[in-house]
Amino acid sequence: MTTSYKVLIIGAGPIGIACALECKKRNWDYVVLEKGALTNSLFNYPKNMSFFSTSEKLEIDAIPFISTNPKPNRDEALEYYRRVATSNKINIHLYEAVKGIKNVDDHFIVTSSKTEYHVDKIIIASGFYDIPKLLDVPGETLPKVTHYYNEAHPYAMQDVVVVGASNSAVDAALEIWRKGGKVTMVIRGTEIGDRVKYWVKPDIINRIKEGSIKAYYNSEIKKVTETDITIATPDGDITFANNFVVALTGYRPNFKFLIDAGIHLSDDKAQLPEYDPETMETNVHGLYLAGVICGGMETHKWFIENSRVHAKLIAAHIEKLDA
Structure with a gap:
């Protein structure tokens, strides 16, 4: 037709x-x-x-x-x-x-x-x-890795890595932390993004400063497995336990x-x-x-x-x- x-x-x-x-x-x-x-x-x-x-x-x-x-x-x-x-x-x-x-x-x-x-x-x-812009790292296709974020509840009481420092990454990190998730941010740049909403940026900076949310700057993911994650940092590679990766890289x-x-x-x-x-x-x-x-x-x-x-x-x- x-x-x-x-x-x-x-x-x-x-x-x-x-x-x-x-x-x-x-x-x-x-x-x-x-x-x-x-x-x-x-x-x-x-x-x-x-x-x-x-x-x-x-x-x-x-x-x-x-x-x-x-x-x-x-x-x-x-x-x-x-x-x-x-x-x-x-x-x-x-x-x-x-x-x-x-x-x-x-x-x-x-x-x-x-x-x-x-x-x-x-x-x-x-x-x-x-x-989505992919990370191109081993383990990216595992079910625990997502490039979209909908809500925080599934990540409660879980070790969650949020990749990125844009509005979406910051919003996800704060929401997941407030719902009881243990959040680690992996950020390629030196700081939180310039375009992050002005009323949200102080919140994420303060959560990082007080240690509620861990942030690795100038860092990238190297590998993801079922049980952990390895990231490259200025101080060398670090591997730690991980349940989910929310990669909001654009x-x-x-x-x-x-x-x-x-x-x-x-x-x-x-x-x-x-x-x-x-x-x-x-x-x-x-x-x-x-x-x-x-x-x-x-x-x-x-x-x-x-x-x-x-x-x-x-x-x-x-x-x-x-x-």
């Missing part, structure tokens, strides 16, 4: 929904394909997570986001984006993964896990949360998917995809990028707050091409 649309949007996160709203305003035939749940990345955030941004900066299309606290939590964000999608009757196909994009003449053929689509334009707003976009679609990436470590910042169109005519995926490996560059405008830029360019 083949279906035709003017615009196909890949990803039903906040920016994908914003793009869909712009299409709806113009009465364009469009569809949003999402391989998981609605706002799948947000859904997989830790249950107790609070955003750095205030609620008004997370709003899309000027639809008010009312939260209990100035900085909303995960559940409030899920409720907000769910209501935006349902009340505006956004055409979203959930649990339908895009398998491939083929550029044929002046249109695209998109193959999904369920069917095939013929579309004029494509907007990729798929984020970067699906592929994530990266699906670069293979972008390359297979014909999008050029920069040759440096950033692997920045090629696009026009005024229109968000890539080097492939009719194929656009929106949201955090625009930053390549610089995953801190784009977020909801400053990439909401991408939806309007893309819609305006498509409208201009149609004129």
Whole structure:
């Protein structure tokens, strides 16, 4: 079965929904394909997570986001984006993964896990949360090692190593410690990350200073076994008992998917995809990028707050091409 649309949007996160709203305003035939749940990345955030941004900066299309606290939590964000999608009757196909994009003449053929689509334009707003940056050490595939953190309860009364010094790693370390876990942080750099939320950073620094949470700076994991872990420190290798490893070392976009679609990436470590910042169109005519995926490996560059405008830029360019 083949279906035709003017615009196909890949990803039903906040920016994908914003793009869909712009299409709806113009009465364009469009569809949003999402391989998981609605706002799948947000859904997989830790249950107790609070955003750095205030609620008004997370709003899309000027639809008010009312939260209990100035900085909303995960559940409030899920409720907000769910209501935006349902009340505006956004055409979203959930649990339908895009398998491939083929550029044929002046249109695209998109193959999904369920069917095939013929579309004029494509907007990729798929984020970067699906592929973790691996440690590449022996034992990383053991069940005790995870690259995602949901909640602290499973780690109560356990010896837990948290890898990283970003917001996610700091939040996990503090929550696990408060739920009765024995936490050791392994940090590649010399200190807690600069981007850690300003109201959280003093907490983790004080817990480390008082010895409640052990931290090894300038250190890396060398090996993980069923019963222990070995880390390389400035003072030499150390091995100690360990039940779980929560490796929150970041994530990266699906670069293979972008390359297979014909999008050029920069040759440096950033692997920045090629696009026009005024229109968000890539080097492939009719194929656009929106949201955090625009930053390549610089995953801190784009977020909801400053990439909401991408939806309007893309819609305006498509409208201009149609004129």
